[in-house]
Amino acid sequence: MKISHIEHIGIAVKNLDESIKFYEGKLGLKCYAVEEVKDQKVKTAFFMVGQTKIELLESTEPDGPIGKFIERKGEGLHHIAFAVEDLRNALDEVEALGVELIDKVPRKGAENMDIAFLHPKSTNGILTELCENPELNDE
Numbered sequence: 001m002k003i004s005h006i007e008h009i010g011i012a013v014k015n016l017d018e019s020i021k022f023y024e025g026k027l028g029l030k031c032y033a034v035e036e037v038k039d040q041k042v043k044t045a046f047f048m049v050g051q052t053k054i055e056l057l058e059s060t061e062p063d064g065p066i067g068k069f070i071e072r073k074g075e076g077l078h079h080i081a082f083a084v085e086d087l088r089n090a091l092d093e094v095e096a097l098g099v100e101l102i103d104k105v106p107r108k109g110a111e112n113m114d115i116a117f118l119h120p121k122s123t124n125g126i127l128t129e130l131c132e133n134p135e136l137n138d139e
């Protein structure tokens with residue numbers, strides 16, 4: 001598998017609007033997109049930092065994955081996402097190496113990315129996402 005860069009860092013927050021204010025007002029970053037991902041019960045906000053994005057995640061329902069995460073651990077770093085060229089192959093490859101997968105096949109995430117999560121049991125406790133931008137491969 002070839003990882004090209006850190007695509008984004010996901011941060012669980014209780015209040016998206018308040019957090020956007022922090023990132024814009026105090027860190028001087030600009031939120032360029034807010035998007036709800038119904039499937040994941042989250043609202044996301046994106047900031048570009050060089051080649052990498054910050055993805056803020058607020059749960060839209062208490063029983064969603066982010067809601068449960070915050071209940072257990074509080075706000076904070078939720079996941080790290082690596083950009084790969086061929087997600088399907090990358091998943092097969094790491095699975096063959098004994099990595100436990102949460103998603104055995106890619107699904108759709110925010111920004112129309114194809115995404116899949118690796119289980120934190122296999123990744124030193126950090127929920128790890130592999131993602132591929134399908135638009136880059138259509139040409």
Ligand code: ZN
Nearest residue numbers: 010055081129
């Ligand atoms: Zn993500």
